[in-house]
Amino acid sequence: MKLFQCQNCAHPLFFENDTCEKCRYQLAYRDSTFDLIALGPDSADWTIPNEGSHQFTYCKNHDFNACNWLVLKTDTTGYCTACKLNRTIPDLSIKKNLKKWKRIEVAKHRLIYQLQKLSLPVQSKLSHPETGLCFDFLSRKGAGENSKNIMTGHANGVVTILISEADSVLREQMKRDMNERYRTLIGHFRHEVGHYYWEQLIFPNDKILNDFRNVFGDERPSYGKALKEYYKNGPEKKWRKNFISKYASSHPWEDWAETWAHYLHILDTLETAYYFGIKVKPQLTNKKHMKMKSAFDPYDEPSFKKIVSKAIPLFFSINSVNRSMGIADVYPFVISKSVIKKMEFIHALVRRDIA
Ligand SMILES: [Zn+2]
Ligand SMILES: [Zn+2]
Ligand SMILES: [Zn+2]
Structure with missing residues (x-):
C-alpha cells in the first residue's frame, strides 16, 4: 500500500x-x-x-x-464504496463482535483499495444484483442447526467471512488444524474475491476461458469430488513444482483463487516497498539474484517477471528480519516457474493485455 x-x-x-x-x-x-x-x-x-x-x-x-x-x-x-458492499455485519449487541468486525473492516478496506488500484469493477450486489459483489460477515454462534453450513467462501458474488477468523487464537488453531503456513483475514478476502473475479472476467469470455484452461487446467471435472479427494488423500506429492500452496492443487478453481491471492500479496508488498524506497543489497558473494531496488510502482509495471524478480529478494530479506525477532516468515512460500506463468496470466488479464 x-x-x-x-x-x-x-x-x-x-x-x-x-x-x-x-x-x-x-x-x-x-x-x-x-x-x-x-x-x-x-x-x-x-x-x-x-x-x-x-x-x-x-x-x-x-x-x-x-x-x-x-x-x-x-x-x-x-x-x-467499501461499506456499500456489506450485506450482513455481525450483531453489534454482542460485546466481542465490534472488535472482530473492526479487524475485518481493516482487511476489507485494504482489499478494496487494491481492487481500485487495479481498476477492477467494484460494484455492490445491493445495487447490481446480477454482477455485483457483497459481503456477509457471519457467526456460527446462534445459527443453530444451520451453523455447520456457514463457511468462509464465495458463491455468486456473495463473499462470506466467518467472524471467528478475526479471533487470532481461533485462526491460529485453524491454521494448525488445516496444516497451513499462512492464514490471515486479508488472505481470506483476496482468495474469495478471486473466485468472484473468475466469474466476472474469465467465465463469460470463451477466448479468455480457453486461455485460462491452458494455464490452470480444465475446471469442468467435478469440484465437489476433487475437494473430497483432496481432504481425504492430501495434495499430490510434487505440488510444489506447479502450485503456490497445497490447497491450490485441489482443483483449478482453487488454484486460480490461491494464485490470485498471492498475486495481490506481491503487488501490495512491492507497492509498500516502493513508497518506502526499500533497497536490498545482501552481503553475499553471488548477490545477482538477491539484489533489489524498489524503483517502480508495481501497478504501473507491464512486466510481471520484473515484479517477481524484485519480490523474491524482498521476501527473503523481510523473512530474515522476522526470524531475527522470532516471528514467522512474512512470506513462507516458494514461487516456482509454473506459478510465475500463472501470475503472468493474471497480470495480463487485470491490465487488459488479454481480451
Ligand atoms: Zn465506509
Ligand atoms: Zn476457494
Ligand atoms: Zn497533520
Whole structure:
C-alpha cells in the first residue's frame, strides 16, 4: 500500500488514521484519488479543492470507528464504496463482535483499495444484483442447526467471512488444524474475491476461458469430488513444482483463487516497498539474484517477471528480519516457474493485455 502523509503538516500516516497525531487535523480517505484528505479540527464540512461545490461527509461506519472513507453528502445510502458492499455485519449487541468486525473492516478496506488500484469493477450486489459483489460477515454462534453450513467462501458474488477468523487464537488453531503456513483475514478476502473475479472476467469470455484452461487446467471435472479427494488423500506429492500452496492443487478453481491471492500479496508488498524506497543489497558473494531496488510502482509495471524478480529478494530479506525477532516468515512460500506463468496470466488479464 502507498505511504500517506498529512496534507496539513506532512506527518506520515497510516491508511486507517482518522486524525493526525501531530496537528490533530481530521483525516478521511477519498477513494477516487487514493488520498487521505485533511480537514481543520473545527471544520464540519469536507469541501475539497478541485471538487467544485461537492460536499463530502464521513461514511456512516465512521460512527463505529470502522471506516474513515468519504462519501458524497448527496449519497442516499451514506456508505462509502467499501461499506456499500456489506450485506450482513455481525450483531453489534454482542460485546466481542465490534472488535472482530473492526479487524475485518481493516482487511476489507485494504482489499478494496487494491481492487481500485487495479481498476477492477467494484460494484455492490445491493445495487447490481446480477454482477455485483457483497459481503456477509457471519457467526456460527446462534445459527443453530444451520451453523455447520456457514463457511468462509464465495458463491455468486456473495463473499462470506466467518467472524471467528478475526479471533487470532481461533485462526491460529485453524491454521494448525488445516496444516497451513499462512492464514490471515486479508488472505481470506483476496482468495474469495478471486473466485468472484473468475466469474466476472474469465467465465463469460470463451477466448479468455480457453486461455485460462491452458494455464490452470480444465475446471469442468467435478469440484465437489476433487475437494473430497483432496481432504481425504492430501495434495499430490510434487505440488510444489506447479502450485503456490497445497490447497491450490485441489482443483483449478482453487488454484486460480490461491494464485490470485498471492498475486495481490506481491503487488501490495512491492507497492509498500516502493513508497518506502526499500533497497536490498545482501552481503553475499553471488548477490545477482538477491539484489533489489524498489524503483517502480508495481501497478504501473507491464512486466510481471520484473515484479517477481524484485519480490523474491524482498521476501527473503523481510523473512530474515522476522526470524531475527522470532516471528514467522512474512512470506513462507516458494514461487516456482509454473506459478510465475500463472501470475503472468493474471497480470495480463487485470491490465487488459488479454481480451
Ligand atoms: Zn497533520
Ligand atoms: Zn465506509
Ligand atoms: Zn476457494
